[in-house]
Amino acid sequence: MIKIAIDAMGGDFGVTTTVPAAMEAVKRFKDIEIVLVGDETKINPLLTNKERITISHTTEVLDMGEHDPVKAIRSNKEASMVKAMYLGRNKEVDAVVSSGPTQCLIIGAHLIIRRIKLMQRVALCPIIPSFDGKGKLLLDVGANVELKPEHYHEFAVAGSIIAHEILGFDNPKVGLINIGSEKGKGREVDNLAYDILEQSKLINFCGNVEPNEVLTNDVRVIVSDGFTGNMVLKTTEGTAKAMAKMLKQEIKASMGGKIGYLFMRKNLKRFAKRLDSSEVGGAMIVGVESPVIKAHGNSDSHAFYNAIRQAREMVLKDVIGKLKEDLAKNSGDTSEAN
Amino acid sequence: MIKIAIDAMGGDFGVTTTVPAAMEAVKRFKDIEIVLVGDETKINPLLTNKERITISHTTEVLDMGEHDPVKAIRSNKEASMVKAMYLGRNKEVDAVVSSGPTQCLIIGAHLIIRRIKLMQRVALCPIIPSFDGKGKLLLDVGANVELKPEHYHEFAVAGSIIAHEILGFDNPKVGLINIGSEKGKGREVDNLAYDILEQSKLINFCGNVEPNEVLTNDVRVIVSDGFTGNMVLKTTEGTAKAMAKMLKQEIKASMGGKIGYLFMRKNLKRFAKRLDSSEVGGAMIVGVESPVIKAHGNSDSHAFYNAIRQAREMVLKDVIGKLKEDLAKNSGDTSEAN
Numbered sequence: 001m002i003k004i005a006i007d008a009m010g011g012d013f014g015v016t017t018t019v020p021a022a023m024e025a026v027k028r029f030k031d032i033e034i035v036l037v038g039d040e041t042k043i044n045p046l047l048t049n050k051e052r053i054t055i056s057h058t059t060e061v062l063d064m065g066e067h068d069p070v071k072a073i074r075s076n077k078e079a080s081m082v083k084a085m086y087l088g089r090n091k092e093v094d095a096v097v098s099s100g101p102t103q104c105l106i107i108g109a110h111l112i113i114r115r116i117k118l119m120q121r122v123a124l125c126p127i128i129p130s131f132d133g134k135g136k137l138l139l140d141v142g143a144n145v146e147l148k149p150e151h152y153h154e155f156a157v158a159g160s161i162i163a164h165e166i167l168g169f170d171n172p173k174v175g176l177i178n179i180g181s182e183k184g185k186g187r188e189v190d191n192l193a194y195d196i197l198e199q200s201k202l203i204n205f206c207g208n209v210e211p212n213e214v215l216t217n218d219v220r221v222i223v224s225d226g227f228t229g230n231m232v233l234k235t236t237e238g239t240a241k242a243m244a245k246m247l248k249q250e251i252k253a254s255m256g257g258k259i260g261y262l263f264m265r266k267n268l269k270r271f272a273k274r275l276d277s278s279e280v281g282g283a284m285i286v287g288v289e290s291p292v293i294k295a296h297g298n299s300d301s302h303a304f305y306n307a308i309r310q311a312r313e314m315v316l317k318d319v320i321g322k323l324k325e326d327l328a329k330n331s332g333d334t335s336e337a338n
Numbered sequence: 339m340i341k342i343a344i345d346a347m348g349g350d351f352g353v354t355t356t357v358p359a360a361m362e363a364v365k366r367f368k369d370i371e372i373v374l375v376g377d378e379t380k381i382n383p384l385l386t387n388k389e390r391i392t393i394s395h396t397t398e399v400l401d402m403g404e405h406d407p408v409k410a411i412r413s414n415k416e417a418s419m420v421k422a423m424y425l426g427r428n429k430e431v432d433a434v435v436s437s438g439p440t441q442c443l444i445i446g447a448h449l450i451i452r453r454i455k456l457m458q459r460v461a462l463c464p465i466i467p468s469f470d471g472k473g474k475l476l477l478d479v480g481a482n483v484e485l486k487p488e489h490y491h492e493f494a495v496a497g498s499i500i501a502h503e504i505l506g507f508d509n510p511k512v513g514l515i516n517i518g519s520e521k522g523k524g525r526e527v528d529n530l531a532y533d534i535l536e537q538s539k540l541i542n543f544c545g546n547v548e549p550n551e552v553l554t555n556d557v558r559v560i561v562s563d564g565f566t567g568n569m570v571l572k573t574t575e576g577t578a579k580a581m582a583k584m585l586k587q588e589i590k591a592s593m594g595g596k597i598g599y600l601f602m603r604k605n606l607k608r609f610a611k612r613l614d615s616s617e618v619g620g621a622m623i624v625g626v627e628s629p630v631i632k633a634h635g636n637s638d639s640h641a642f643y644n645a646i647r648q649a650r651e652m653v654l655k656d657v658i659g660k661l662k663e664d665l666a667k668n669s670g671d672t673s674e675a676n
Contacts, residue, residue: 067520131580142517145525179480179568182405187483187565211569212576216583227525228569230517231549235573238550242469243581243613245554250609257605264589264598271588275581 001033002315003093004308008038009061009080011099012298015039018099019046021304025312026052028305032312035093037084058083062104064297069107081105085112088290095311097282099295099304106143109288116320118327119287121151124226124294125159126233126283127167127310129275131216135167138177138214138222139286141229149192152176152223156203157326158286159221165317166310172220175209177228183207189225197223202326211235240275282307284314286323291315339371339390340653341431342646346376347399347418349437350636353377356437357384359642363650364390366643370650373431375422396421400442402635407445419443423450426628433649435620437633437642444481447626454658456665457625459489462564462632463497464571464621465505465648467613469554473505476515476552476560477624479567487530490514490561494541495664496624497559503655504648510558513547515566521545527563535561540664549573578613620645622652629653 004025008018015038022034026049033052036043040057047053060078076082081100085108087093096113098105102124110122125139137159144151156174163172176194178186183194185208197205209219211232224232247268251257261268282299285292291314295307314320342363346356353376360372364387371390374381378395385391398416414420419438423446425431434451436443440462448460463477475497482489494512501510514532516524521532523546535543547557549570562570585606589595599606620637623630629652633645652658 131584145517177569179483179565179572210572210576212572212579214573215576215580227517228566231515231566231569232573234517234548234550235552235570236577238548238553239574239577240581241550242553243578246469246612247585247609250605250612251602253608254602254605257602260598260600260602260605262598263601264592264595267588267592267595267598270591271585274584274588 002031002095002312003033003035004311005035005037005056005084005087005093005096006308007081007084007096007098007100008036008043011295011304012064013300014061015042015046017299017301017304019043020301021308022053023047023049024301024305025308029309029312031316034308035084035087037080037087056083056087062100064101066101066104069101069103070111072104073108073111082108082112085109085292088113088292093290094315095291095293097293097295097304097307097311099297099299099307101297102142102294105292105294106285109285109292113288113290113292116287116289116324116327118324118331119154119158121147121154122285122287123155123158124283125162125286127281128233128236129215133274136220136222137163137167138224138229138233140224140226141233141283142226143285144226146227147189147225149189149196152193153196153200154327155223155286156197156200156205156221157330158323159223160203161319161322161326162284162286163220165319165322166313167220169220171204173206173218174203174221174223175206175217175219177211177214177222177224177232178208179210181208181210193223200330202330244272281310284310289320291320340369340433340650341371341373342649343373343375343394343422343425343431343434344646345419345422345434345436345438346374346381349633349642350402351638352399353380353384355637355639355642357381358639359646360391361385361387362639362643363646367647367650369654372646373422373425375418375425394421394425400438402439404439404442407439407441408449410442411446411449420446420450423447423630426451426630431628432653433629433631435631435633435642435645435649437635437637437645439635440480440632443630443632444623447623447630451626451628451630454625454627454662454665456662456669457492457496459485459492460623460625461493461496462621463500463624465619466571466574467553471612474558474560475501475505476562476567476571478562478564479571479621480564481623482564484565485527485531485563487527487534490531491534491538491668492665493561493624494535494538494543494559495668496661497561498541499657499660499664500622500624501558503657503660504651505558507558509542511544511556512541512559512561513544513555513557515549515552515560515562515570516546517548519546519548531561538668540668582610619648622648627658629658
């Protein structure tokens with residue numbers, strides 16, 4: 001049995017999305033058990049099927065606008081997210097899913113579940129939509145504002161395993177996000193990272209990736225410092241949103257547009273769905289001892305279900321075990337090379 | 339008379355776009371004279387109207403894929419772009435327009451036209467499309483991979499003047515691109531830059547801007563290091579392109595879509611135009627002694643005409659004179675503060 005703890009109170013909608021998502025997940029997957037961490041008086045009325053679902057009761061919840069994540073994690077041990085992570089730390093569950101405040105989840109994963117010894121940094125890693133619909137990974141998008149060159153390699157190794165196990169790509173291509181495609185472009189850190197990535201035997205490095213190709217090329221793991229990755233991710237989201245808004249506005253601007261819409265409504269819906277991140281699951285917190293999945297704050301129950309599905313898969317495929325193996329190989333390589 | 343030198347050979351299409359653009363510009367603006375720098379045997383057949391247009395002959399041209407811009411500028415004094423910039427340096431023209439290789443133009447502007455004394459850095463500053471159609475400035479997008487905190491302020495001052503004089507905004511809002519909206523977010527350099535921007539009396543600073551709001555908010559000057567700005571710009575371009583491609587694909591995927599298209603063709607064209615940068619002109623190289631405009635490498639003659647129009651306006655409004663005045667005020671302020 002795969003045991004998954006869910007921060008039932010997190011996110012913009014709390015129990016109204018997490019409880020239905022949990023029921024959907026246990027119905028779909030016979031190999032999982034779920035612990036809903038949250039207020040039983042709020043959960044119980046919604047929990048119409050308790051098969052393989054238990055409740056770990058708490059009434060506290062971290063605020064979505066939490067400004068001091070370290071303090072929040074340390075001083076709110078009864079908060080649903082924090083409690084869920086302690087279940088992970090104590091091996092009572094195999095994975096944790098939350099749509100609560102991102103920075104709290106990252107810091108909490110770090111402080112409570114703990115970093116894998118051979119990872120020096122933890123990364124936030126979403127599956128981002130791609131033109132071909134198969135998805136790709138971008139990491140880090142917000143756990144570290146700056147990185148040292150060697151950290152890019154850790155992220156590349158972790159991303160390669162996830163791209164293989166979760167997205168299903170053999171020998172996935174790895175790229176370094178940069179302002180130019182040729183070697184030698186970018187900042188000093190990018191150049192040093194490039195050299196390390198190029199020499200690694202653990203990954204299939206294919207050089208720099210410019211941000212205008214992120215959605216369309218066949219690179220499956222894009223490594224980045226958290227500041228830059230966050231820029232790329234949020235710019236993509238913002239542009240997609242602005243364009244959708246413009247398209248709507250232009251279509252509504254004339255009778256022809258409105259009539260045309262009646263004919264191509266389904267087409268436009270498929271179009272909207274192609275860039276919809278709720279289809280692909282949540283962002284993974286990579287580098288800690290258990291899978292921790294961050295579902296979007298405004299996840300509906302289907303998006304949250306997808307995050308649970310992803311957590312299950314991370315456990316089932318033993319992504320963390322494989323990551324540890326590869327990192328050990330690498331640290332072995334390094335000591336030999338020295 | 340406003341004199342503008344045009345690198346007639348630059349860009350993907352050379353004389354076939356620059357010469358018609360020059361003729362369109364002199365026809366439209368009676369106060370400009372143009373010097374076409376390039377091969378007269380190629381220019382002359384296209385130059386059907388020589389009114390206020392002269393040719394400065396040269397057959398050489400910088401390669402669009404030039405890898406060593408400094409060497410290229412120093413060793414190719416006869417190249418059309420370089421020659422155009424010497425005209426600027428010697429005050430034979432008031433502004434320079436080129437669609438040649440960007441890094442060469444930046445370095446050339448720096449080395450030949452020279453930096454304004456009180457600017458420590460030069461920035462590449464495009465006018466980016468915005469949801470309201472009024473445009474905004476993002477600088478730097480590629481002249482500096484890294485900046486010191488005080489450089490952000492120089493760019494904010496320059497951007498504010500351009501947003502006022504060229505885009506027509508009174509007291510334009512200035513924002514610092516960052517991964518979060520609250521003060522204290524981002525890297526150390528962002529925080530130090532924030533403090534300087536916040537204290538400045540020369541600009542209307544409104545805090546951090548997250549990249550997902552760049553296209554839709556009312557901030558008109560967004561300051562950034564060149565690495566980050568390049569990420570935002572290229573991600574926006576890439577997302578817009580990928581989405582347009584997806585939309586086309588979905589529309590073509592069914593008969594309903596194709597019929598719908600017939601009704602809303604005009605609407606979709608207006609939609610496409612709203613994110614089209616060729617309407618707004620070129621990117622400015624900010625911080626040198628003359629206006630230098632970088633038209634997109636694949637500019638058609640209309641886009642190139644818009645870059646010439648923009649060069650004229652930069653001269654007409656004495657943007658550089660005003661920038662020098664403001665920088666002098668600031669250096670006065672600083673010495674008083676010390």
